[in-house]
Amino acid sequence: xxxxPTTNAQTTNARQLSALEVRAExxxxxxxxLLSMPAMILLLLGASGPLLIVLVYSFMTPGDYxxxxxxxxxxxxxxxxxxxxxxxxxxxxxxxxxxxxxRSVRLSLITTFLTLIIGLPTAYFIATRPGRQRTLWLFLIxxxxxxxxxxxxxxxxxxxxxxxxxxxLLRWLGVIDEPIQILYTDTAVLIGMAYVYLPLMVLPLYASxxxxxxxxxxxxxxxxxxxxxxxxRVILPIIKPGIIAGSILVFVPSLGAYVTPRVLGGGKHxxxxxxxxxxxxxxxxxxxxxxxxMLLLVIVAVALIFYVRAANRGxxxxx
Amino acid sequence: xxxxxxxxxxxxxLPGFTTIALGCFxxxxxxxxxxxxxxxxxxxxxxxxxxxxxxxxxEAAKNELVQEAALRSLIIAACASGIATxxxxxxxxxxxxxxxxxxxxxxxxxxxxxxxVPEVVTAVAxxxxxxxxxxxxxYSGLAYLILAHAAFCVPFAYLPIRARMEGMDMALEIAAxxxxxxxxxxxxxxxLPLVAPGIAAGAMLAFVxxxxxxxxxxxxxxxxxxxxxxxxxxxxxxxxxxxxxAISTALLAVTVILLTAxxxxxxxxxxxxx
Amino acid sequence: MRSKLFxxxxxxxxxxASPALAEGELNIYNWGNYTSPDLIKKFxxxxxxxxxxxxxxxxxxxxxxxxxxxxxxDIVVPTNSYVPVYxxxxxxLEARPDQMENFKNVSxxxxxxxxxxxxxxxxxxxxxxxxxxxxxxxxxxxxxTSAIFLDPPEELVGKVNVVPEMNDVMNLAIFYVGxxxxxxxxxxxxKVRDLLVEAKPKWLSMDYGTTDKLSSGExxxxxxxxxxxxxxxxxxxxxxxxxxxxxxxxxxDSVAILKDAKNVENAKLFMNFIMDPENAxxxxxxxxxxxxxxxxEAYMPEDMKTAPEIVAPKESAAAGQFVPTCSPAARDLYTAxxxxxQK
Numbered sequence: 012x013x014x015x016p017t018t019n020a021q022t023t024n025a026r027q028l029s030a031l032e033v034r035a036e037x038x039x040x041x042x043x044x045l046l047s048m049p050a051m052i053l054l055l056l057g058a059s060g061p062l063l064i065v066l067v068y069s070f071m072t073p074g075d076y077x078x079x080x081x082x083x084x085x086x087x088x089x090x091x092x093x094x095x096x097x098x099x100x101x102x103x104x105x106x107x108x109x110x111x112x113x114r115s116v117r118l119s120l121i122t123t124f125l126t127l128i129i130g131l132p133t134a135y136f137i138a139t140r141p142g143r144q145r146t147l148w149l150f151l152i153x154x155x156x157x158x159x160x161x162x163x164x165x166x167x168x169x170x171x172x173x174x175x176x177x178x179x180l181l182r183w184l185g186v187i188d189e190p191i192q193i194l195y196t197d198t199a200v201l202i203g204m205a206y207v208y209l210p211l212m213v214l215p216l217y218a219s220x221x222x223x224x225x226x227x228x229x230x231x232x233x234x235x236x237x238x239x240x241x242x243x244r245v246i247l248p249i250i251k252p253g254i255i256a257g258s259i260l261v262f263v264p265s266l267g268a269y270v271t272p273r274v275l276g277g278g279k280h281x282x283x284x285x286x287x288x289x290x291x292x293x294x295x296x297x298x299x300x301x302x303x304x305m306l307l308l309v310i311v312a313v314a315l316i317f318y319v320r321a322a323n324r325g326x327x328x329x330x
Numbered sequence: 331x332x333x334x335x336x337x338x339x340x341x342x343x344l345p346g347f348t349t350i351a352l353g354c355f356x357x358x359x360x361x362x363x364x365x366x367x368x369x370x371x372x373x374x375x376x377x378x379x380x381x382x383x384x385x386x387x388x389e390a391a392k393n394e395l396v397q398e399a400a401l402r403s404l405i406i407a408a409c410a411s412g413i414a415t416x417x418x419x420x421x422x423x424x425x426x427x428x429x430x431x432x433x434x435x436x437x438x439x440x441x442x443x444x445x446x447v448p449e450v451v452t453a454v455a456x457x458x459x460x461x462x463x464x465x466x467x468x469y470s471g472l473a474y475l476i477l478a479h480a481a482f483c484v485p486f487a488y489l490p491i492r493a494r495m496e497g498m499d500m501a502l503e504i505a506a507x508x509x510x511x512x513x514x515x516x517x518x519x520x521x522l523p524l525v526a527p528g529i530a531a532g533a534m535l536a537f538v539x540x541x542x543x544x545x546x547x548x549x550x551x552x553x554x555x556x557x558x559x560x561x562x563x564x565x566x567x568x569x570x571x572x573x574x575x576a577i578s579t580a581l582l583a584v585t586v587i588l589l590t591a592x593x594x595x596x597x598x599x600x601x602x603x604x
Numbered sequence: 605m606r607s608k609l610f611x612x613x614x615x616x617x618x619x620x621a622s623p624a625l626a627e628g629e630l631n632i633y634n635w636g637n638y639t640s641p642d643l644i645k646k647f648x649x650x651x652x653x654x655x656x657x658x659x660x661x662x663x664x665x666x667x668x669x670x671x672x673x674x675x676x677x678d679i680v681v682p683t684n685s686y687v688p689v690y691x692x693x694x695x696x697l698e699a700r701p702d703q704m705e706n707f708k709n710v711s712x713x714x715x716x717x718x719x720x721x722x723x724x725x726x727x728x729x730x731x732x733x734x735x736x737x738x739x740x741x742x743x744x745x746x747x748x749t750s751a752i753f754l755d756p757p758e759e760l761v762g763k764v765n766v767v768p769e770m771n772d773v774m775n776l777a778i779f780y781v782g783x784x785x786x787x788x789x790x791x792x793x794x795k796v797r798d799l800l801v802e803a804k805p806k807w808l809s810m811d812y813g814t815t816d817k818l819s820s821g822e823x824x825x826x827x828x829x830x831x832x833x834x835x836x837x838x839x840x841x842x843x844x845x846x847x848x849x850x851x852x853x854x855x856x857d858s859v860a861i862l863k864d865a866k867n868v869e870n871a872k873l874f875m876n877f878i879m880d881p882e883n884a885x886x887x888x889x890x891x892x893x894x895x896x897x898x899x900x901e902a903y904m905p906e907d908m909k910t911a912p913e914i915v916a917p918k919e920s921a922a923a924g925q926f927v928p929t930c931s932p933a934a935r936d937l938y939t940a941x942x943x944x945x946q947k
Contacts, residue, residue: 040431046424047437050417050484054440057481058447061455068458075693075932076664077672078461097940098794107944129354132344136351139342150593155358157585159542161559162578165566166361169368169575173822176364192762195809209358229341238344267448269545274566277809278768281946284450288549291457293664293770294943301458304451315446457672464674553631553676554656564659568636568813 062308069301076295087298091306108286115282118197119265122204126212126261127254129205134216134253138223149217156210164271167206171199171275195277203271208264212257219253220246252321259318263311283307362582369575386576396577399561403541406472406557410479411487411536417480418487418536419529423517426495444482452482453549460550470552478550479540486539487532494528527595534588541581628653630870633670633677635857636661637815637832638730640890647877653870661812662769664939670695670862678865679874681729684856685771687719688929697861699872701727706879714856714896719929726858727875728896730831730887733916733924734772734853736846737818737828737836747846748920750780753827754803761806765817765826768810770942772853773800773827775927779851786930788937797941804945818843831893834913838892845913847920854926856896 028036069087071079094105137148155163170176171193178190193199223246231241247254269284276282281289283303290300369387373380390396421441425434444452460474502524506516522529544559551560558577565574628651632639636659644655658677660666663686669675671693682690690696701707702715702723710728720726736752743759751757753764754777766773775785777800783792808823817823818836828836833845859878861871877883884895885903894914901909908914916924930938 039428043424043428043431044433044437047421047441050421050488051437051440053413053417053477054443054481054484057456057477058443058452059440061459062447062451064459065451065455075671076689077668094944097797097937097944098790107946129350129357132347132350133354135344135347146593150589151355152358153589153593154586155362157538157542157589158362159544159559159578159581159585161542161544161562161566162365162581163362165562165574165578166365168566168570169365170361176360192808195811206357206361209354213354225341232339232341242344263446263448267450269450269453270563274563277765278811279804279807279809284448284545286946287450287454289943289946291454291549292668293662293768293939294946295664295668295939296943297458300454304454307448308451311446311448461672461674470674470676552674553633553658553678555676564636567661567811568816570816 065301065304069298069305071298073296073298077291077297079297084298087296087302090296090299091302111281111283111286114197114280115266118201118204118282119262119268121201122208122265123212123258123262125201125205126209127258130209130212130216130257131254134213134220137213137217138220152210152213152217156214160207160270161274163207164203164274167203168194168274171202194275195279197276197280199275200272200280200282203275204265204268207271208261211260211264215256215260216250216253219250219256223249255318255321259314263314266310266314267307365575366579366582368572369579371572371575373572386572387580390573390576390580393573395556395561396558396573399556399558402472402555403557403559406475406479406547407537407540409476410483410540411533413476413480414483414536415487415491415529415533418484418532419491419525421484422488422491422495422525423521426492427498427500441488442485445485449482449545453546456546457549464552472555474550474552475547475555475557478546479543482543482546483536483540487536490531490535491525491528494525494531498524530595531592534592538585538588541584628870630655630679630867630874631677632657632679632681632874633666633675634659634679634681636812638681638857638891640886642890643878643883643886646883646886647874650877651870651873653867653873661767664770673864676866677862678867678871679859680862681857681859683771684717684719684858685927685929687726687858687860690860691720691725695863696725697863697865697868697871698724699861699868699875700724701875701879704872704876704879706876709879709881709884709897709899711896711898717856720858726860727879729857729859729878730891730893730895731854731856732830732893733847734769734776734827734829734855735833735848737814737823737826737833738844738846739818739821739824739840739842740844741842742824747844748849749846750776750848750850750852752825752846753807754780754799756803756806756825760825762808763824764807765814765823766807766810767812767814767827767829770938771927772829772855774938774942775853776827776848776851779848779923782850785853785925785927786934788931788934793937793941797944800941800945810946829893830913831891834892834908834911837913838907847916847923849920849923851923851925854924 068079070083070085072082072084072086074080090105091108092105093102094107095102133152137145137152140148168175172178173190173192173194177193178187181187182190193202227249228241228245231245236244266282267284268282269288272280272282272285276285284307286294287300287303287307290296290303294300370382370384371380372383372385418441421437425437456474456478460478464470464474498521502520503516506520507513511519542559543557544563547557548560548563551557556564558581562574562577565571630653632655634657638659639657644657647653648655660669663683666680666682667686667689670677670680670690680690687696707715707723710723714728714731716722736747736750738747738752738760740747742763743757745757752760753766756764774796777796778785778787778792781792781795781799783789783796787793811817814823814826814828815832815835818826818828818833819839821840828845830845833843837843837845859875861868861875865871878887879897881897881899882903884897884900888895888900888908889903889905892908892911892913894908
């Protein structure tokens with residue numbers, strides 16, 4: 012009605028901040044930075060600094076069996092995608108690399124999907140348990156989450172090997188006569204990863220479903236929706252951030268998986284992680300290993316950006 | 331509200347979900363339980379259960395390599411989690427319950443980067459970085475491993491501490507300041523006791539994470555620096571005897587104990603509205 | 605004594621102030637499952653030295669790790685074809701084992717070898733052959749051929765393992781197509797590459813721990829070394845060793861001291877130690893390979909004198925050849941093929 016500034020903010024903006032306030036603000040910022048400094052330095056030394064070195068190495072020439080020669084070249088990046096055929100010098104796509112990439116992405120996507128369809132009902136189940144019981148179920152799902160990755164991989168190895176639980180069970184049931192060779196196949200790696208990353212999917216989903224206001228669900232039923240419609244049009248959209256979080260939490264680590272494919276793949280079904288390691292050993296190509304690492308990092312960063320944007324978009328629906 | 335009919339319509343029930351959920355738990359635990367059961371196998375084989383015995387535990391305990399690896403794991407985990415927790419607490423103090431300031435997102439990114447960067451990449455980076463340092467200085471002791479572990483433990487220590495701090499009311503600290511307490515005294519006698527459960531949780535998480543690490547340790551270690559997980563990885567590639575089962579079960583037991591403590595701690599001391 | 609050393613190491617670890625080399629240490633870098641624990645115990649007791657063993661699964665892995673530096677090893681055990689590479693890179697200490705006390709025990713044929721003239725750097729560890737190990741209850745056909753893994757018979761498709769040792773696999777494949785060792789002939793190598801790439805889908809895995817997996821029956825066929833097969837056969841009588849008639853490599857692994865070793869004295873003691881006939885026999889008794897020390901036969905297990913894995917049958921003996929070190933160009937070609945194979 013009138014244009015007299017009425018809000019405090021406008022009044023504050025209208026006058027200068029006193030010198031004391033400015034100094035106090037600067038002190039605050041300084042204090043916060045100082046407190047965070049030691050952690051940042053540690054991480055610089057133990058994480059980010061070395062990453063920069065990797066970036067630099069990816070532009071160097073490989074040393075004979077290890078290390079690099081300080082001659083810049085983009086060969087390592089070129090080699091990721093293209094290969095010069097050893098015999099006729101034609102430049103073609105680097106089949107070997109693309110197979111490994113393809114396998115990694117494919118297995119990671121399938122793993123994410125599998126863990127989602129198993130994890131969603133599980134998270135829902137836990138979230139809909141009453142009080143004390145719920146803590147128990149949470150505890151039960153957290154134990155595998157915190158169990159050593161190697162132990163879990165070993166446990167699943169025991170199950171799928173030829174004389175393992177699965178084959179013995181199938182033989183006992185009479186479904187098969189000879190053990191099925193599951194180990195050392197892509198399927199083994201897939202089963203292993205799904206098993207190992209399942210808890211990672213359940214926990215964020217649980218967090219999301221936990222915040223779901225079931226009155227909305229009840230409203231849906233009141234409006235004559237059946238269970239399927241309620242699931243599809245009420246529950247799923249609301250827990251979308253949890254789904255995305257869980258998917259990222261499974262996709263990213265499985266893309267960079269190393270232990271599981273190494274133990275279950277028998278050296279034949281490499282994923283990106285194993286292939287990167289190979290470059291620092293038998294592959295004798297540190298720059299290629301470095302460039303592959305950078306590429307992996309970029310893919311992960313893209314996935315994370317995806318997540319952040321999707322989470323922000325879905326955030327408006329959250330209470 | 332009208333009375334519900336004889337069979338209540340549960341709005342929370344979705345068909346099939348409970349079955350899948352229970353199936354999921356079975357699937358999750360079956361391999362673990364199998365592994366635990368076979369650690370008590372009296373026979374050599376990992377396939378046939380021949381009889382109950384704890385001999386493999388004694389075998390593992392007597393095995394010097396296992397002893398050393400276990401000790402090394404514990405030392406590294408203790409040092410790394412100690413360092414990480416202290417640094418994470420400081421960082422949490424600097425970044426929570428305060429208005430945004432330039433660079434805070436950058437600090438978040440730096441602190442949380444181990445969560446976002448695939449372990450293989452970090453492992454490779456540290457391999458390269460430490461290799462040159464090792465050659466230059468000639469020192470190849472445990473410090474590298476402790477440094478690497480401390481670095482990736484920081485975010486795991488940071489998150490619970492931060493969560494705890496955010497739930498705390500600043501009024502108490504302001505009151506302390508009103509009573510002429512210096513910032514350090516306020517921290518020591520008001521803030522610290524209140525955040526203590528968060529710090530304890532952070533320290534425990536960092537400890538478990540460090541104990542569990544495989545990839546980074548595998549790449550960074552020098553001669554004779556096996557930790558328990560890298561020892562097991564080596565065994566897995568060669569002979570799989572129930573000794574590995576025994577060690578795994580022992581580690582599992584440690585995790586369960588620590589987790590139980592964690593659950594009890596957070597259950598008892600949660601600030602309002604956790 | 606052991607617990608005191610243990611506590612000492614723990615204290616040193618905790619301090620982490622100076623390099624963790626307590627008085628009396630030796631860090632050996634060797635192939636997996638290749639070092640006799642009894643030998644190590646005897647050495648530790650004799651010289652009051654604490655020994656650690658780290659293992660590798662292929663020569664290339666070892667060389668890469670050693671060349672990168674900062675590894676902390678004192679001793680490495682490379683195969684003959686790699687020794688000149690180590691020497692050229694200046695990675696080995698010229699320890700002059702030929703001047704050591706026990707050098708007189710080394711067999712004449714191994715005293716002066718093309719890859720280490722006059723034995724200035726290395727000492728024989730064990731030597732053997734690479735061939736096929738097959739479980740005859742699954743496949744009863746001819747095992748004396750590289751076709752087992754290069755062109756597997758029906759019963760073995762999808763069941764053959766191939767050890768990730770590039771040199772051995774490449775040599776077997778090269779001989780199979782009729783080429784010569786260390787060939788750089790591109791037509792031959794192209795055939796080799798195509799052959800390997802085509803065979804790989806028929807393999808089960810490319811993994812290492814063959815001895816135990818053959819014993820347990822997890823592997824029914826694999827490219828393997830003779831001693832490892834011998835040990836598997838002792839556990840599982842169905843295992844037989846085949847000498848590929850197309851040609852198979854002979855090799856010798858030797859112990860060398862690394863130039864940047866921190867425990868040079870202990871390493872030299874170890875070198876001298878294993879040239880003693882009794883100790884050499886211990887090495888062979890564990891891994892079941894022949895060693896290069898005269899007089900050790902008297903102490904070795906009886907079955908080694910007649911085992912087909914050690915004493916090649918007359919008709920197979922001729923096909924074996926010692927593979928020399930190949931030129932860098934050849935090695936690069938082989939690495940390229942090998943990397944292509946890894947997918």
